[in-house]
Every structure is written in structure tokens, then in C-alpha cells.
Amino acid sequence: MSENTQVEDLVGKQYEAGFVTDIEQETLPPGLNEDVIRHISAKKDEPEWLLDWRLAAFEHWKTMSEPNWAHVKFSAIDYQAISYFSAPKSSEDGPKSLDEVDPKLLETYKKLGIPLHEQEMLAGVAVDAIFDSVSVATTFKGKLKDAGVIFCPISEAVRDYPELVRKYLGSVVPTTDNFYAALNSAVFTDGSFVFIPKGVRCPMELSTYFRINAANTGQFERTLIIAEEGSHVSYLEGCTAPQRDENQLHAAVVELVALDDAQIKYSTVQNWYPGDENGVGGIYNFVTKRGDCRGARSRISWTQVETGSAITWKYPSCILRGDDSVGEFYSVALTKMHQQADTGTKMVHLGKNTTSTIISKGIAAGFGQQSYRGLVHIGKNADGARNHTQCDSLLLGSNCGAHTFPYVEVKNPTATMEHEATTSKIGDDQLFYCRQRGISEEDAVNLIVNGFCKDVFNNLPMEFAVEANRLMEVSLEGAVG
Amino acid sequence: MSDIALVREKAWQEFEQTGLPTTRQEEWKYTSLARISSVLGEAWWKEAAASDIDQATVDAYAIPEFDAYRIVFADGRLQSVTSGFPDGVTLNSLSELLEKDTQKAATALQWNVQAPLFNAANAANSALARDGVCLCIAEGVVLDKPLYILHIASNPGATHLRHGLWLGKHAEAHVIEHYAGDSAEAGLTHAITLVHLADGASLTHDRLQTESLHQFHLGRLDVAQKRNSRFISHAAALGASLSRLDIAVALDEAGAECTLNGLYALAGRQHCDHHTQIDHIAPHCTSREHYRGILDGRAHGVFNGKVVIHKDASGTDSKQSNANLLLSDKAEIDAKPELVIDHDDVQAAHGCTVGQLDENQLFYLKSRGLSDEQARQILTRAFADTVLTGMHSSAVRRFIEQAAFAKLPGEIASEIADELNTAAVPE
Numbered sequence: 001m002s003e004n005t006q007v008e009d010l011v012g013k014q015y016e017a018g019f020v021t022d023i024e025q026e027t028l029p030p031g032l033n034e035d036v037i038r039h040i041s042a043k044k045d046e047p048e049w050l051l052d053w054r055l056a057a058f059e060h061w062k063t064m065s066e067p068n069w070a071h072v073k074f075s076a077i078d079y080q081a082i083s084y085f086s087a088p089k090s091s092e093d094g095p096k097s098l099d100e101v102d103p104k105l106l107e108t109y110k111k112l113g114i115p116l117h118e119q120e121m122l123a124g125v126a127v128d129a130i131f132d133s134v135s136v137a138t139t140f141k142g143k144l145k146d147a148g149v150i151f152c153p154i155s156e157a158v159r160d161y162p163e164l165v166r167k168y169l170g171s172v173v174p175t176t177d178n179f180y181a182a183l184n185s186a187v188f189t190d191g192s193f194v195f196i197p198k199g200v201r202c203p204m205e206l207s208t209y210f211r212i213n214a215a216n217t218g219q220f221e222r223t224l225i226i227a228e229e230g231s232h233v234s235y236l237e238g239c240t241a242p243q244r245d246e247n248q249l250h251a252a253v254v255e256l257v258a259l260d261d262a263q264i265k266y267s268t269v270q271n272w273y274p275g276d277e278n279g280v281g282g283i284y285n286f287v288t289k290r291g292d293c294r295g296a297r298s299r300i301s302w303t304q305v306e307t308g309s310a311i312t313w314k315y316p317s318c319i320l321r322g323d324d325s326v327g328e329f330y331s332v333a334l335t336k337m338h339q340q341a342d343t344g345t346k347m348v349h350l351g352k353n354t355t356s357t358i359i360s361k362g363i364a365a366g367f368g369q370q371s372y373r374g375l376v377h378i379g380k381n382a383d384g385a386r387n388h389t390q391c392d393s394l395l396l397g398s399n400c401g402a403h404t405f406p407y408v409e410v411k412n413p414t415a416t417m418e419h420e421a422t423t424s425k426i427g428d429d430q431l432f433y434c435r436q437r438g439i440s441e442e443d444a445v446n447l448i449v450n451g452f453c454k455d456v457f458n459n460l461p462m463e464f465a466v467e468a469n470r471l472m473e474v475s476l477e478g479a480v481g
Numbered sequence: 482m483s484d485i486a487l488v489r490e491k492a493w494q495e496f497e498q499t500g501l502p503t504t505r506q507e508e509w510k511y512t513s514l515a516r517i518s519s520v521l522g523e524a525w526w527k528e529a530a531a532s533d534i535d536q537a538t539v540d541a542y543a544i545p546e547f548d549a550y551r552i553v554f555a556d557g558r559l560q561s562v563t564s565g566f567p568d569g570v571t572l573n574s575l576s577e578l579l580e581k582d583t584q585k586a587a588t589a590l591q592w593n594v595q596a597p598l599f600n601a602a603n604a605a606n607s608a609l610a611r612d613g614v615c616l617c618i619a620e621g622v623v624l625d626k627p628l629y630i631l632h633i634a635s636n637p638g639a640t641h642l643r644h645g646l647w648l649g650k651h652a653e654a655h656v657i658e659h660y661a662g663d664s665a666e667a668g669l670t671h672a673i674t675l676v677h678l679a680d681g682a683s684l685t686h687d688r689l690q691t692e693s694l695h696q697f698h699l700g701r702l703d704v705a706q707k708r709n710s711r712f713i714s715h716a717a718a719l720g721a722s723l724s725r726l727d728i729a730v731a732l733d734e735a736g737a738e739c740t741l742n743g744l745y746a747l748a749g750r751q752h753c754d755h756h757t758q759i760d761h762i763a764p765h766c767t768s769r770e771h772y773r774g775i776l777d778g779r780a781h782g783v784f785n786g787k788v789v790i791h792k793d794a795s796g797t798d799s800k801q802s803n804a805n806l807l808l809s810d811k812a813e814i815d816a817k818p819e820l821v822i823d824h825d826d827v828q829a830a831h832g833c834t835v836g837q838l839d840e841n842q843l844f845y846l847k848s849r850g851l852s853d854e855q856a857r858q859i860l861t862r863a864f865a866d867t868v869l870t871g872m873h874s875s876a877v878r879r880f881i882e883q884a885a886f887a888k889l890p891g892e893i894a895s896e897i898a899d900e901l902n903t904a905a906v907p908e
Binding site: 380400402403410412414417 | 818829
């Protein structure tokens, strides 16, 4: 079957075959064992090899112990108390209209300037059909189809493009990679699959489409993006609006593969529930993200804005295998209240003349704890490799913390590697200057923080850069002064 | 059981229980001590035999033309000591204290599991240390000449040394620890120095390690600083097959200042690890750290600089930098400049670079008629020299420069070398 007819088939399946899975499916009781994995696999109608793959991951997971090196504190997770397969909430359970939604949430939506129908979707309001979105989605699907791009849920991809999935799944993040990746490999239920064929420039930011379709991202999400030779794709995950979620632990895996001359830009805006003022509740966001610049002159760029979650623990990484490949990491992480973030990146330089850039901006307020943890590894054969790392932290308030743990491993004399980091609070003189010109203290802080984050926001897709700015303002509300 | 026996017993138990650190531990990720026991055998801590070294040998190892109070240890045993210290300066050897003043000896032998960068080998040192220098300087006394402690290792086996430097209020001193030797057989030098600076005291501490390329070297420097005290350290690691130096500085009271500078020049299969931790516990303390490394051959360098700023340390000012030059494609550097900050009213920065010589600088020198090789040699030496500026004693500095430059590849034309030497050290 040619790719185009595959896409046609996919498109022909209508929206209901998309992210919304069969509501009839029962929820499994809490606990994790082989039967649960067999059940998930059976429900997803998966081929034998994938079940074996899951079981192997589970076998290995059982031999692993939870990592504890991160600079975060949380009570132990009982993995047997989690239900690993729950049908998506039926729309009848949700609030009937926006009037029933928590007014606090609505207020935030309003501040962020989110259109009404999107507000309804985000809050999980039972709307029969969001006609606008559906039609928009259909138009987008048509465009993608014309370009030959495959973009579908991963469970669908397993069914329709098994050879592609089999070839690439777990090739960047092996099932044995780490505790959470092994767990994810065993039990993942949802996620996206993107395939950009040779020489195609994806006609749109996959972000827009994703925003409409992503109402029910799973607790164990698995994303696989493959960019063939000379292709180009920009993908945005998450959105600025706060989303309520019942699952406490999120252990996602994202794998990117870029072949010769391909470019992947992966942007994340994460604003999960951070817990309340006393640090009770909130999401644990333990994610494994890795990009493999397999081809020469390929380029992978990670941009992330992390403002939510009680604990963020992730290191989007690049393996710069192809000669002249480029890895980039731009990050803004904000921790307030009792939030903790241990995030950073790994840049593994293996090919010749590989270049990587790391710009990380951490902002800690309240009792927030902020850590940058990064690795720059320049291997023996990475002649002429270059890295520039800059990680700055801004502290607001005397109870927060900002920490930097950069690892540098260099085995090649022709490499050039620079790392710099600074930590400071907002200067009194800067504040005074703004106040003197009639800017309120809160606005002044926002202004300075936005200036601090500019290098990263500049790398976000345009519409999100604007939103990200607003998100920072909303997030910092009450954190200052 | 006497105090000392008890301290030693407990320390030995701690060591037996925990054992040597392994590469599974974060602080030892890049440095494996397995080599020590595989080369020296299971009883690697067994003491080296005593040796008698004549004056000529001592002079051959010592820093030339250096006017100082000289104390010499040969294979961990006190060999000679000069007298004539000014009033208010008490200098005892540890072996002497162990006989006469066990209280003091117990203080010198103390160890603390909670101390930053602690490892069980430190406890073993408390249990086994046979000798060392215990220097006490009374309030307001300034030691008129530097104190030069020379250690020569010539026999296989281990030497465990424990030094203690206690400076009273506003006392001042300059102490040089020099570890030397050229034994053809493997041995272990294990030296721990405790430094205590009272209010306003000032200590300049130079630590030179030019041991034989078969030697293993484990070192530790523990510094506790009171109000407005100053500590300036220069550490040069040039010798030893495997060396590790841990420096832990606690800025306990307001206004304390510390400067840690270091140079490691490695070649062959040398492995050298520096771990430093500066704890800003009190407000308004300042720390500066600058380490540089040049690695040739199959050398492996490790630098880990950690600055911890505690909750109440308002007005902290901390800067750290580490630069490395790799000269060979087999050499490796693993660096980790860490910042742990739990307070907002701070200025903290660190930087780390690994790279090659600057093309523009090379071009500049070549355009002035120097060959490419000459230009490279000059710039490499200049790179190393940066951390040595500001050393108190020109004799020590020149000694380090000569020892370090001798390890670098290429012979620099003698007139340029002379030029460099005279230009570098203004008398």
C-alpha cells in the first residue's frame, strides 16, 4: 500500500476513530502484572511482537529500582495502586456547561485569552460536537494528507503502519533505558505518531491540530516522530491553559528520529496542576524525551516552557550521531508555591562538527525548588564539536532554591565547550528604575522576568510565544511583593 | 582504653564498615580507587618502611632559594624540623602529641561522617595517621616566614599524614605543603589537613604535589572559617599516577573570604581528580575559585566544584571558573561546576570551558615572527600561568611553573623561556 492510500484510509476514518477511544471499555482495577499488560495489548488489538516487547520491558522494569538522585522530594509512589487502564471519562460525567466549572479555572482561561469553545473543551464540558474544531480538523487532515504526512494516535499507527512503528519504536529510548521509560514501555496506552516522508516540509505546525485533538492524553503517553531525509516538522505539545487531570503520575516517553538533513522542532508548554498553596496534590511529571540526530546535517530543537506540575523531572536530550548535526535546548522553568523542577538536557556529541546550544532559564518563587541538570558529552570521534551552555536562575523570595548541576565530559581535543551560569535575584536598582517611571511593582517584575526569558520565548512558535508571556504573568501573580 | 585508642578504634570500624568509595557513588563517578588495591594489594593501607634521607636528597626535592621554616617528612615520619619560631607560635609533631598531649592529638585526628565530601578513607586516615604537623598560632601573631612542609615518599607502602593548622584571632601565616618523591614502586600518600581560622585570621596555603608517576595520592583539606577570616589556597597537582584532592571550606561566620586556585597538568596515563565544596553558611561571605587544567597523552582530569549557599547567607558573592585545555585526542576531562542555592539575596556565577588555544592569539604571535609551535607553547604556558598569578612567594611560583612547563610538550626556545620567566615573576 502506498503511503498516500494509507493516509487516505486514515483520513476516511472520521474523527471518532481519533483520540476518543471506545467508551465501553471497562477500567481495570489498580495493580500491575502481566495480565494487565496483556489486557491493554488486547484492548488495543496489538500484534504479537508489541505484546512481547511490552512484556520484556515489564520483566526488566521489575528488576529496576526507582531512581533517587534528582534534587526533588516526594513520598514514595505505590505502583500497584495505579490503574493502568482506564477508559476515558465519558462525556456525560463532565460538567454540563461552563457554569458548573470551577470559577478559578475560568478566570485563568479568561486571563490567558482562550476562546470560549476551547475553554469548554479544556474544562471537559460535555458538548455534543464542537463543530468549528471538527471542521478545522478535517481541513487540516486534508492538507496533511496532500503532503503525505502521517499524524495519528500511536495505537492506530501500530495497526496501520506496523513496519514503521516496529522499526523505530524504542530505537531512541530503549525499554531498558530507565525506570520510568521501562514502565511506560510496558503500559503505554496513548500518544502520537508522526511520520514526515522524504523531502516534505510539514505544511503546518502540528501544534494547532494537536490542541484540538489532545483532550485525552494518557497518563503513560508515547510519542514517536520520524522525519525522513530532508523533511521538516514543528510539533507543539501541551498548551498554556491549565488542565485538570486525575492522574498523579505522568511518565511519558517521546522519541524523535531525524534522518539526513531533517529538522524537528519540538515545543512543549506544560501547565499541569501544580498542587495547592501547601504543596498538597499536583502532578508528578517524570518524562523521558530524547531525539536522535541520526542523519548528517540533521537538527533537533527542544523548546520547553514548564510552569505546572508539582514535580517536573525531565531531560529532553539530543544524540548528535550524524556529522554536522545540530541539537538545541531552550527552556524556561518556573517553580512557585511548593513546586519542584529538576530539568535540563543531555547533548551527546558523537558525529564530527556537531553543534549544540543549551539555554536554560529557571525562575523560583515562593518555596519552589529549581534545578538545572545537564550533560554535555563530547565523544572521541566528535572532531570539531561545539557546545555553548548558558543557564541562568532568578530567585524571587528567600525561601526558594535554585541549583545547577552541569556535567561536562570531553574526550576530544578539538572540541570547544563553554558553560556559564549565573544566579541572582531581581536587582533593586532595576525595580527602582521601573517604579520610578510609574510601573507598578508587579508589572515591573513581569517585565524583568519576560526579559529574562526572552531568549527562550523567541524560539517558540509565534502564537505560543505570546501566550507564554501571558502565562508567565498569570503564574507569577501573587508570587511577588 | 585511652581517648586516642577509642578515636582510632571507632574510625577504623567506620572504614571497615563502609569501605573505599566506588564509582557507583556520585562524588566518585569518574575516579575508581580499585586501582589502588589492585596495585598495592588488599592491605593497601599498610605503612611504608622508614627511610633515612640525607640532606642532599632533601635539597634535591626542595624548592630552591626559598627562605622558610622547613619541616621534612620521609615516608610519613618526621625527619627534621627547624626551630626559632617567634613567640606565640607552637609547632608540635603529631607523633609528639600522641605521646604527650592526647587531648590535642584527638582533636587533630577528628573525623566527621557529616562533613562535606567525606569518604571512609578519611576515617582510615584518622585511625592510621602516624605523624603530621600541628601548628597553633596565638592571637595577633604573624608568622614571619613561610612554613614549608616537605614530604618525600621513597618506599612502597602507604603513608598516612594528618596536619592541623589553628590560627588564633588576627593571626597570619603562609604554609606550603609539598608532596614529592620519585620512587619507582607504587605507594600511597594519604594526607589530610585541618585548618581552623579564628576571627580575622589569614592563611595562605599552597599545596604542591609533584610525586612519582607510580604513586597514588589521596588528599583532603578541611577549612573552617570564622568572622572576617581569609583563606587563600593554591593547589598544583602535577605528579602521581592517580590523585584525588578534596577541599571543603565552611564559611561559618560573616565576612569570611576564601580563594581557591588550582592547576593540574597531566600527561601519560595520569588521573587527577579535584573535588571542592564551599559552604556559604553565614551572610556576606565571598568565595572565588579558579581551576585550570592541561591534559596531554591519555591523561584523565576530573574537576567538581560545588558551591552551596545556605538559607541565611544573604549578600553572598561567589564566583567559580574552570578552564581546560586538551592537547591530545586520548585525553579526557570530566567537569561539573555545581551551584546549590537556597537563598535569593546572592550573586553567584560559574563558568566552565574546554577547548583549544585561541586562533586569533596564535595568529597574533605568528604574525610577530614566532613559529606555530613556539606560539602554541607560549600560549599553553600562559594558560597555565593565569591561576598562579597572585601567589605570595615567587620562589614557590617559579618552582611550580618549571615543574608544570617541563611536563608540557615541546621545548621552548631558551631565550623565550627566560623572557617568560622574568616577565611572569616581577621581583
